Amino acid sequence: CTMEGTRPILAEIQALVTRSSFGVPRRMSAGFDYNRMVLLLAILEKRAGLLMGNYDAYLNVVGGFQLDEPALDLPAAIALASSFCDRPVADSLTAMGEVGLAGEIRSISNLNQRLSEVKRIGFTYCIVPETSKQAMEPVPGLTLIPVKTLRQAVDLAFA
Secondary structure (H helix, E strand, O other), rough: OOOEEEEEEOOOEEEEEEEEOOOOOEEEEOEEEEEHHHHHHHHHEEEEOOOOOOEEEEEEOOOOOOEOOHHHHHHHHHHHHHHHOOOOOOOOOEOEEEEOOOOOEEOOOOHHHHHHHHHHOOOOOOOOHHHHHHOOOOOOOEEEEEEEHHHHHHHHEOO
């Protein structure tokens, strides 16, 4: 869930991670900052133990959106991990949070607005930063899953 001004907008992020057939793996992103994607791959490798150094990685934001908000780090990282591990993310799950270099999940702005939109669209589970726990208002019908680290979020994300 990204914010366009004061309006929350949900976007789908897709990823494909596959073994590289060349010496230097290819990285490509559409709708997501390329450098941020490469950084997330490095964090996934170092902090979550997913050795992606010899893999091509492609990241796409569905619908042609161009997204550059830090709150999209966690969903992008989960999408990359899902493809690498070849394990799907549950259809009823969404995630939001900034990923720090140490693999920690950092708080984001406008969390309550984002959570209301997530519920309105029909999601039932949401992975959120544990550091935002105090500011979160309960949303009936939406189960919040607070996490501290990227490794923890990746482990919880798979169906």
